[in-house]
Amino acid sequence: MIVGILKEIKVEENRVCMTPAGAEIMKNNGHSVLVETSAGVGSGFSDEDYKKAGAEIAPSAADVYARSEMVMHVKEPQPNEYPMIREGQIVFTYFHFAAGEELTRAMIDRKAICVTYETITNPDGSLPLLTPMSEVAGRMAALEGAKYLERSQGGRGILMGGVPGVAPATVVVIGGGVVGTHAAQMACGLGAKVYLLDMDLDRLRHLAEVMPKNCFPMMSSPAIVRELAKEADVVIGAVLVHGAKAPKLVTRDMLKTMKPGSVLVDVAIDQGGCFETSKATTHTDPIYKVDGVVHYCVANMPGAVPLTSTMALTNATLPYAVTLANLGWKQAAVENSGIKDGLNVVAGQVCYAGVAEAFGLDYVSVDKLL
Secondary structure: OEEEEOOOOOOOOOOOOOOHHHHHHHHHOOOEEEEEOOOOHHHOOOHHHHHHOOOEEEOOHHHHHHHOOEEEOOOOOOHHHHHHOOOOOEEEEOOOHHHOHHHHHHHHHHOOEEEEHHHOOOOOOOOOOOHHHHHHHHHHHHHHHHHHOOHHHOOOOOOOOOEOOEOOOEEEEEOOOHHHHHHHHHHHHOOOEEEEEEOOHHHHHHHHHHOOOOEEEEEOOHHHHHHHHHHOOEEEEOOOOOOOOOOOOEOHHHHOOOOOOOEEEEHHHHHOOOEOOOOOEOOOOOEEEEOOEEEEOEOOHHHHOHHHHHHHHHHHHHHHHHHHHHHHHHHHHHHOHHHHHHEEEEOOEEOOHHHHHHHOOOEOOHHHHO
16 A cells, blocks of 8 residues: 655644654555655654655655555645545544534545544543543643743743742643643642542542642532632643543633633643633644633644654554555454544545534444445
């Protein structure tokens, strides 16, 4: 199979979907790898690095799309790419369909085979291709919260960890999954007082055992979110509803009760955001204020640390890419239930319930398409 590696063109996205080492492994499995020129530069990988790994360098995205049976991205295809996508072509990337109706309808029209990183599952229900970027984004969330607490950045002027004799910041993390746990660990490491909210009692018991002593796992509810929002210096939104839009857990009314210069970090922005006042921002223009509260809602947080992110992402995605290339999408989905769960839009049909529900589209079971 010819596998295409595309350059990221979303604003300030410096990751690439495969390292040269990954390209070499694809080559060793008998596949041709076509890399768009300069695709790896933002992550520190040159065209020559890919050539040494056995890949061919393509002059443009159009050439990659035209020649490849499967194309890979990090972020979702952008509108100028839609016409290049061919019927039956496998597109393997983060799509986050439930947060993008235009993208969803475009992929339906193109009749592509859309395999999404974010809904591929392990047998235990965990999300192996979302995990590495969630780890990066969670750790970054605490660091960005600490940064934007600085007065020069529009915040309250508080040092996250305080100093002897001065209280540290209070950080509220909503969601005790991968993002939330890593955010809480980082915030605890910086010395903050951290409340970590989740709705799964077994998960809270586990977190109570493994988290540092300055982390306080608590059962989440609208009432506790309202109460802690008043106390918080930083609120990190780390909730995920598998393949669907994120719920709005911090309302506009709650903002009015928060301290001026406090910070909201919405890691769920790729799925529509979990704060009512969230709107996607970029690394160039990362924040805005509503009712005196700083909002950080960058939609591709791991893109700020592309070398770390690219290596972590390739570690996770490469086995699935090899399987798709070795077997083709149908046989791969038959033999690997995780890949089957990654099929969201196939040949013009929506086969993921959360996406269909988000936009009132017809849903077709993926089993009917296999």
